[in-house]
Amino acid sequence: MQKTQSNVVTTLRQMILDGELAAGSRLAEIPTAEKLGVSRTPVRIAFRALEQEGLLTKLPGRGYEVRSVSVAEIIGAVEVRGVLEGLAARQAAERGLSEAHRSELQTLLDLGDEILAGDQLNEADLERYQQMNKRFHDIVIEAAHNPAIQAALSRNEHLPFASSSALAFDKKQMSKETKRFEFAHQQHHHVFYAMVNGFGSRAEGIMREHANATLGYINSPRNPDELTVISERDSSRN
Amino acid sequence: MQKTQSNVVTTLRQMILDGELAAGSRLAEIPTAEKLGVSRTPVRIAFRALEQEGLLTKLPGRGYEVRSVSVAEIIGAVEVRGVLEGLAARQAAERGLSEAHRSELQTLLDLGDEILAGDQLNEADLERYQQMNKRFHDIVIEAAHNPAIQAALSRNEHLPFASSSALAFDKKQMSKETKRFEFAHQQHHHVFYAMVNGFGSRAEGIMREHANATLGYINSPRNPDELTVISERDSSRN
DNA sequence: AAACGCAAAAATGGATCCAATAACTAGATA
DNA sequence: TATCTAGTTATTGGATCCATTTTTGCGTTT
Structure with a gap:
């Protein structure tokens, strides 16, 4: 099954909600893309979408971080x-x-x-x-x-x-x-x-x-x- | 001044709010990119961001449309x-x-x-x-x-x-x-x-x-x- | 031993390229 | 004349490439 764009968003979201990606984890585009077997483009879009949802926060110059919710x-x-x-x-x-x-x-x-x-x-x-x-x-x-x-x-x-x-x-x-x-x-x-x-x-x-x-x-x-x-x-x- | 990514978002948003892009206008990636003098990548991201904000709606297969708000x-x-x-x-x-x-x-x-x-x-x-x-x-x-x-x-x-x-x-x-x-x-x-x-x-x-x-x-x-x-x-x- | 600096590595942002899909158009046929 | 079909065009999604910036780590110097 080929991963599609919205697939990447839902996959990452699920991984966050399941705790597979612990709060505080740093996420970079390239490693994430390789891990999911897709290119950087869909990952980039997914990161921004998840940032909008409040699940990720941007670390300028160092990628994104899984937000820890108090x-x-x-x-x-x-x-x-x-x-x-x-x-x-x-x-x-x-x-x-x-x-x-x-x-x-x-x-x-x-x-x-x-x-x-x-x-x-x-x-x-x-x-x-x-x-x-x-x-x-x-x-x-x-x-x-x-x-x-x-x-x-x-x-x-x-x-x-x-x-x-x-x-x-x-x-x-x-x-x-x-x-x-x-x-x-x-x-x-x-x-x-x-x-x-x-x-x-x-x-x-x-x-x-x-x-x-x-x-x-x-x-x-x-x-x-x-x-x-x-x-x-x-x-x-x- | 070179256009940057968030610049594209704010530019497009302003154009919509100013009525420069009338409600109901169809927007495609390539024409928009050329019009703004940038590549498709930042435009693609901007479209999704503006969709999130409720200013654009996706027309599957035909790009996006400026939402008309009742x-x-x-x-x-x-x-x-x-x-x-x-x-x-x-x-x-x-x-x-x-x-x-x-x-x-x-x-x-x-x-x-x-x-x-x-x-x-x-x-x-x-x-x-x-x-x-x-x-x-x-x-x-x-x-x-x-x-x-x-x-x-x-x-x-x-x-x-x-x-x-x-x-x-x-x-x-x-x-x-x-x-x-x-x-x-x-x-x-x-x-x-x-x-x-x-x-x-x-x-x-x-x-x-x-x-x-x-x-x-x-x-x-x-x-x-x-x-x-x-x-x-x-x-x-x- | 600590601090400064430089270089290498990694990261992002933007641009371009390729493939697949969906929409339009024109022509042929009923 | 209307409809079906096939071909062309346009558009998106994904992958890769390039340049710029930032981080990081090591080596040198004080």
């Missing part, structure tokens, strides 16, 4: 997602959902209920839930009919997941994590109710707060220890 | 700016302003008062006001200490000004426009007061609404005729 930055990015998706939910509610959007959201809600019906989530459930969740949020943004929201979000889309393990699902605490997803899914129900009934302000408020569900235990005030652990791990590179 | 899109983008700068003002207020930020904002407020002291704005006043205004907003964003806000805004930074005349200062109605600036600057005073005193929610609300001041007469409910005129002009291309 916990504070992740929290900030989640906050931004919150206000943007909140705006989307409000505009969707004020504008009114199309029948297609309404029915697909309903289907997704049912699907989420079903996934969460069992006692505890397993690996497969997690995967299914996250797909459902992504689609749910995408529809809300679509339904706002405001392309600027999508554009603003794209810049921060991958950032919260850059420091891979910080937002990882904690498989050692399945029951706690399961509760988190149950709560998040309740919010899905509530924002759906608000949007269907044209309650723009409620829809916005719920969605805005809902973003914090992504953070999981990071900002849980009951678990300062865990916060500390992550902070240490991260502050060592920042 | 009034609805501009209003949507302003809405997005509102929630993002509102978030910035809130976080700045909650975090507390540094002394440097506080004093520079104070200076800018005084400067704005001075510019608006005369009866009516002239061309030079307008220029000075807009510089002051830009700096004021930049400081608010800086003071939030949330790089994700800056990143999200960068995507929509130029978009509201792409359809050049839609947001242009209406020189035939100086007194009306002057009142608009006076109102906007009052909001600057209020958001400063809120931020200095740590009133996060007020700061957010004021800033969020303040974004609409940019729109000027576009969304003025008292002037549906003017709105119609702009809509027509724009809808013809959309």
Whole structure:
């Protein structure tokens, strides 16, 4: 399979998100091109694209560096997602959902209920839930009919997941994590109710707060220890 | 003067914003490169950067096209700016302003008062006001200490000004426009007061609404005729 | 032993070259 | 006359080449 231009971007992005390229790694065009088996041209374009996405930073004269994202930055990015998706939910509610959007959201809600019906989530459930969740949020943004929201979000889309393990699902605490997803899914129900009934302000408020569900235990005030652990791990590179 | 890479980006961007490249124009790499006296490489990179900024759209197989921005899109983008700068003002207020930020904002407020002291704005006043205004907003964003806000805004930074005349200062109605600036600057005073005193929610609300001041007469409910005129002009291309 | 300087190596930015693909045009045929 | 087809043209994507700048490392000198 020959590597194509966008392929290089996605390959590098995936390597960064997977932690294969550790935060702080220096990347130069020529070695990267050789490593991927392509020429410098697509690599050059990929570096600039990933810089735009906030995953790389330019070191003038020494190539690029994989950005190390601090916990504070992740929290900030989640906050931004919150206000943007909140705006989307409000505009969707004020504008009114199309029948297609309404029915697909309903289907997704049912699907989420079903996934969460069992006692505890397993690996497969997690995967299914996250797909459902992504689609749910995408529809809300679509339904706002405001392309600027999508554009603003794209810049921060991958950032919260850059420091891979910080937002990882904690498989050692399945029951706690399961509760988190149950709560998040309740919010899905509530924002759906608000949007269907044209309650723009409620829809916005719920969605805005809902973003914090992504953070999981990071900002849980009951678990300062865990916060500390992550902070240490991260502050060592920042 | 030799054209450099970022030069090509800024040159093309300026040409688009100035209307020199009309909305809907098709742009190909080779003609553009020849026109600017550079090779295809920097042009290729510039096209992708401007696509990221939302100023160009890709026509697969036929190069790029200068995006035509509808009034609805501009209003949507302003809405997005509102929630993002509102978030910035809130976080700045909650975090507390540094002394440097506080004093520079104070200076800018005084400067704005001075510019608006005369009866009516002239061309030079307008220029000075807009510089002051830009700096004021930049400081608010800086003071939030949330790089994700800056990143999200960068995507929509130029978009509201792409359809050049839609947001242009209406020189035939100086007194009306002057009142608009006076109102906007009052909001600057209020958001400063809120931020200095740590009133996060007020700061957010004021800033969020303040974004609409940019729109000027576009969304003025008292002037549906003017709105119609702009809509027509724009809808013809959309 | 430390610091300065020079040279070599590596990196980027820009230009050109080659190949593949998609769009246009003109001509032939139904 | 309309449509299908084939050939030509234009355009992009990828690879390589050249020049300039910066870093880096080693050697010399103080």
